[in-house]
Amino acid sequence: xxxxxxxxxxxxxxxxxxxxxxxxxxxxxxxxxxxxxxxxxxxxxxxxxxxxxxxxxxxxxxxxxxxxxxxxxxxxxxxxxxxxxxxxxxxxxxxxxxxxxxxxxxxxxxxxxxxxxxxxxxxxxxxxxxxxxxxxxxxxxxxxxxxxxxxxxxxxxxxxxxxxxxxxxxxxx
Amino acid sequence: xxxxxxxxxxxxxxxxxxxxxxxxxxxxxxxxxxxxxxxxxxxxxxxxxxxxxxxxxxxxxxxxxxxxxxxxxxxxxxxxxxxxxxxxxxxxxxxxxxxxxxxxxxxxxxxxxxxxxxxxxxxxxxxxxxxxxxxxxxxxxxxxxxxxxxxxxxxxxxxxxxxxxxxxxxxxxxxxxxxxxxxxxxxxxxxxxxxxxxxxxxxxxxxxxxxxxxxxxxxxxxxxxxxxxxxxxxxxxxxxxxxxxxxxxxxxxxxxxxxxxxxxxxxxxxxxxxxxxxxxxxxxxxxxxxxxxxxxxxxxxxxxxxxxxxxxxxxxxxxxxxxxxxxxxx
Numbered sequence: 001x002x003x004x005x006x007x008x009x010x011x012x013x014x015x016x017x018x019x020x021x022x023x024x025x026x027x028x029x030x031x032x033x034x035x036x037x038x039x040x041x042x043x044x045x046x047x048x049x050x051x052x053x054x055x056x057x058x059x060x061x062x063x064x065x066x067x068x069x070x071x072x073x074x075x076x077x078x079x080x081x082x083x084x085x086x087x088x089x090x091x092x093x094x095x096x097x098x099x100x101x102x103x104x105x106x107x108x109x110x111x112x113x114x115x116x117x118x119x120x121x122x123x124x125x126x127x128x129x130x131x132x133x134x135x136x137x138x139x140x141x142x143x144x145x146x147x148x149x150x151x152x153x154x155x156x157x158x159x160x161x162x163x164x165x166x167x168x169x170x171x172x173x
Numbered sequence: 174x175x176x177x178x179x180x181x182x183x184x185x186x187x188x189x190x191x192x193x194x195x196x197x198x199x200x201x202x203x204x205x206x207x208x209x210x211x212x213x214x215x216x217x218x219x220x221x222x223x224x225x226x227x228x229x230x231x232x233x234x235x236x237x238x239x240x241x242x243x244x245x246x247x248x249x250x251x252x253x254x255x256x257x258x259x260x261x262x263x264x265x266x267x268x269x270x271x272x273x274x275x276x277x278x279x280x281x282x283x284x285x286x287x288x289x290x291x292x293x294x295x296x297x298x299x300x301x302x303x304x305x306x307x308x309x310x311x312x313x314x315x316x317x318x319x320x321x322x323x324x325x326x327x328x329x330x331x332x333x334x335x336x337x338x339x340x341x342x343x344x345x346x347x348x349x350x351x352x353x354x355x356x357x358x359x360x361x362x363x364x365x366x367x368x369x370x371x372x373x374x375x376x377x378x379x380x381x382x383x384x385x386x387x388x389x390x391x392x393x394x395x396x397x398x399x400x401x402x403x404x405x406x407x408x409x410x411x412x413x414x415x416x417x418x419x420x421x422x423x424x425x426x427x428x429x430x431x432x433x434x435x436x437x438x439x440x441x442x443x444x445x446x447x448x449x450x451x452x453x454x455x456x457x458x459x460x461x462x463x464x465x466x467x468x469x470x471x472x473x474x475x476x477x478x479x480x481x482x483x484x485x486x487x488x489x490x491x492x493x494x495x496x497x498x499x500x501x502x503x
Contacts, residue, residue, distance in 0.1 A: 012180065032182030038175045064361050066272035067261040084261050087254025089193045090272050096364035096501050098191060101184045106255035160501045162428065163363055 001113070001127070002150050002170045003050055007134035010035055010048035014126035014135070018052075021114060021125035025104050030111040031126055050126070050135065053078060053099035053111040054159060054167030061091035061100065069108075076140075076168065077115050082107040096163040113137070140168060191364075191497050197248040199493040202355045203384070203486045204245035205279070206377060208238040209352030210385015212286060214402075216345035220338065228300055229393035230402075232293045236312065237388075238286040246279065271361050275354040282351050285344045291316055291325065292334045304394070352378040359496060367434035367499035368492070370423055376416040383409040384485040387459075391478035399474050403463045406481065410460045417452070434499040443495045451491060455484015 010033050018024065018031050031052035038045045055078050062070045062078065069084035070091050080091075080100075085107040092100045092108065103109040114124035118137075122128065127135040138147030155173040179188060186193045215235045218227050250259055263280075267273040290297065298313040319325045333340060356377025359368040383406055390402040424435035438447045459477035466472040 010180070015182070028184055029182050033180045035178040035180060036175070037178070060363055063269045064272065066265075066267060066270045066276060068265050068267060069261070083258065084264075085255050086258045086261050087256070088252075088272060089254070090270070090362075092187075092191060092193050093362045093497070094364055097503070098187050101187060102193070102254045106253075107258075108254075160503045162430070163501055165363075 001055075001124075001168065002136045002147050002156070002172055004134040004136075004154075004172045005047060005049055006173070007132045008048040008050060009132055011131060013129045013131060014050050017125040017129040018111070018114075021117075022112070024109075028101060028103070028109070030099075030109065049171060051097070051099075051159070052126070052169070053095075053113075054097055054165065054169045055111075055113060057166035057168060058164060060094040060096075060163075060165060064090040064094040066090060073115065075115075075118070077113045077118070078110070079112055079115065080108050080110060096160050096165065097167075190500055192494075194252070194493055194497065196490065197252040199490040200486070201245045201248045201252075202358075202377070202489040202493070204241050204248075205355045206352055206381020206485065206489075207384045207388060207482075208241045208245070208282070208286070209348045209355075209378070210382040211235060211238050211241075211388055212282070212289075212344055212348035212385075213352070213382055214385055214389060215289070216341040216348065219341050220345065227395070227398045227401075228296070229395055229398055230389050232290070232296050233300060234389055234392070235286055236290040236297070239283060239290070242279065242283045242286060246283070271354055271358045275351075275358060278347055278350050278354060282344070282347050285340060285347065288330065288333045288340070289344065291320075291330050292337060294320075349378065352381040355381065359492065362496075364501065365434075365496045365499050366424070366427075366430045366501070367437065368496040370420055370431075372416055372420045372423065373492075376413065376420065379409055379413050379416060380485050380488060383413060384482050387478040387481035387485075391475050391482070400467070403466060403474075403477070406477075407460055407463050407467075410456050410481075414452070414456060430499075430501045433502075437495045437499060442498070443491055446487070447491055447495075451484050451488050454480055455487060456481075459484070 012033055015029050015031055015033065019029055022030065024030055031050060034049050034051060036047040036049070038047070055076055057076070059072060059078055062072060066088060067084050067086055069081045070078065071081065072078050087102060087106045087108065089102070100108050100110045117124060123137045127137045136147050136150055138145045140148055142148060150172065151170050156170045157173070158167045158170060161167065211234045214230050219231045224231050250256060253259060262273065262276045265273065266277060294313055294316045298310065301307065301309050301313065320327055320330065353374045356374035360370060360373040363369045386402040386406040386409065390399050390406065393399050393402070421435050421438060424431040437443045459480040462472050462477040466474070466477070
C-alpha cells in the first residue's frame with residue numbers, strides 16, 4: 001500500500017469505512033489518523049498520516065505468536081485466526097506500530113487489508129472510500145504494477161524501518 | 174517543536190504506550206525464575222552426591238516448586254484474554270516463539286517437579302519427624318493417600334526413584350531453560366528497546382537462581398547448607414550487578430531509542446525504584462549482610478534472603494512496566 005501524505009486531509013473516512021466493512025466493535029478501530037504539528041508560529045507545518053498494520057515482510061508478531069494464530073497468507077497479508085488465538089498479547093507487545101488490540105471477545109484483532117475484498121479484485125474499504133484518492137493498493141511483487149511504479153518514481157518513507165520489520169506501507173512525500 | 178496527535182483511535186491499553194501486561198506477568202516471571210533456581214540447586218547437589226548432606230536443598234525445597242509453578246501457571250491463564258482457547262498452546266511447538274517452547278518446558282518441569290518430592294516421601298517424613306514438625310505430616314499422608322488410591326500409580330514413582338539420576342539431568346537442563354526463558358521471552362520483542370537486549374536472558378537466569386538460593390537460605394535450618402547458599406548467592410549478586418551495568422552500558426552505546434530506554438533508569442521514571450529499591454535493598458544490602466554473616470557476625474538469615482526475594486520480584490515488576498514504556502518514537 002502507498003499513501004500520499006500531501007493529499008491526505010485527515011478526514012477519517014478510512015477509519016469509518018473500515019469499522020463499517022469489518023464490523024469493528026464500538027470504541028475500537030483497525031486504522032487511525034495521526035496529526036503531526038511541527039515548527040514555531042508562524043511557520044507551522046501540519047501533516048497527516050493514515051496508519052494501520054504495515055503487513056511487514058519480517059513479522060515480529062507472527063514470530064512471537066505461541067500458537068501460530070498469527071500468520072501470513074499468500075500475497076503477504078498478515079492475519080489472525082481467531083479460534084487459535086489464546087489472547088496472550090505477545091503479538092501486541094511485538095508490534096512496534098501498535099496495530100493490534102484485544103477484541104472484546106478476547107482474541108487479537110487487526111487490519112486484514114480487507115482480504116475478502118481483495119480476493120474479489122476490489123480495493124480495501126479504506127482505499128476505496130478515500131475522497132482525495134491519496135491511498136493506493138496493489139501488488140508490490142509485480143514491478144510493473146501501478147503501485148510499484150508509484151513507489152519507484154516518488155520519494156517515500158516507511159515507519160520505524162530501524163525496528164527491522166520491513167514494513168509494506170509506503171508514505172509518498 | 175513537534176507535537177503528535179492521535180485521532181480516531183483511543184483503545185485502552187495502547188495509548189499513550191502499550192500497557193497490556195501487568196502484575197500477573199511480572200509475578201509469573203518471578204515465580205518461574207524462583208522455581209528454576211530451587212530445582213537447579215536440588216538436581217545439581219543430588220548429582221554431586223550431596224543428597225544426605227543437604228537434605229533441605231535436595232529433598233524438601235522441591236516440594237514448594239510444584240506449588241510455585243502451579244500458581245505461576247494460574248496467573249498466566251488468568252492474564253489470557255481468550256482463556257478457553259489455552260489448549261491451542263499445546264497443538265504446536267514453535268521454536269521461534271519463546272512463549273511456545275516456554276509453555277512446553279513449564280509443563281514438563283511441573284510434572285517432574287511433582288514426581289521429584291513424591292519419590293522422596295520416606296525421606297521427607299523422616300526429615301519432618303527429626304525436626305519435630307509433626308504438624309506438617311499431612312503432606313506425606315496426603316502423598317501416601319494418593320499412592321494408595323492409585324491416583325498416582327506406584328510404578329511411576331518407583332520408576333522415577335530407580336532412574337532418579339537420569340531425571341535429575343533432565344530436570345537440571347529444563348530448570349536452566351526455564352530460568353533463561355523468562356528473560357528471553359521479553360528480549361524477543363524488538364518493539365521495546367529496553368527488553369530487546371541479549372543480556373536479559375542471562376540476567377533473569379542469574380536473578381532467578383539467586384532467589385532460589387535465597388529461598389533455601391531462608392527456610393533451611395542446616396547451618397552448612399545456609400552458609401554454602403549464602404556464599405553462592407554473593408557470587409550470583411555480583412554477577413547480576415555486572416550484567417546490569419553491562420546492559421545499561423550497551424543501551425547507552427546504542428541508537429536513540431535504546432538511549433531513551435536507558436534513560437528510564439538514568440534520571441527517568443524508574444530511576445529511584447531501580448537503583449535504590451532494587452539495586453540498593455535487593456542486591457547490595459543483602460550482599461553486605463551475607464558478607465558480614467560469613468565473617469562471623471550474627472545476621473538473621475531470613476533478612477538477606479527476604480531482601481533478595483523481594484528485590485527479585487521488584488526487578489520483574491520494573492522490567493515489565495518500564496519495558497512497555499520503552500518504544501520506538503513514530
